[in-house]
Amino acid sequence: MSQSDFPEIFNHLKAYLKNYEHDLVVKQDNDSTYYLDSEKVFPKNKKPYFFGAVTIKKNYVSYHLMPVYMFPDLLEDLSPNLKKHMQGKSCFNFKKN
Template sequence: MELQEIQQKLHLLLKSFIPPLRVRKESDEIFEVCGTKPVMQGKQKVEGFYFASVVPKPKDIRFYFFPIYTHPKKFEILSQPMQKCLKGKSCFHFKKMDEALINELSNMVALGVQLYKKDNLI
């Protein structure tokens, strides 16, 4: 799967959760989704809690996934291939992708949405 195709798959995955998510930014440089309700994020009130973004880079596609940062215990069981893509606490770097990774990502995003709904963030 080429980088552009990975980027498209990630966009479609996130778009499949609209609503309760909404698109905050959509350009060639970034695709970002957030919640739909005004909430506190840190010390400031925001119009939608940050959820995830897709950022294409020359050598990979970056997937920033905030629920893994806010609820790390809920995402401790990642497959070995997914763990290899995780750089830092919440950023995945994808150079290759297969159906197993897409399915795992879909389950992760669904869990993230569920957790954020439960916490009244989205």
């Protein structure tokens, strides 16, 4: 798998996040990063809640989904194949489709 495959992976993962963009704020949208925040902000620092992002990195495509911190049951039905891509609790790294 080469880095030339990363845009295809990126676009596939981006499509999942785009399903939620009507309820969120698009912070960044370019060929290598798609980043969504909530409209709600933390009371203490007034910064928005980070919802999710997909980013092309040097050796993989990274997918972050922050709601799993508040709703850990979202992880209960992950397939074994998807679990192989987990890096921490809310990050998944992909090198191939």
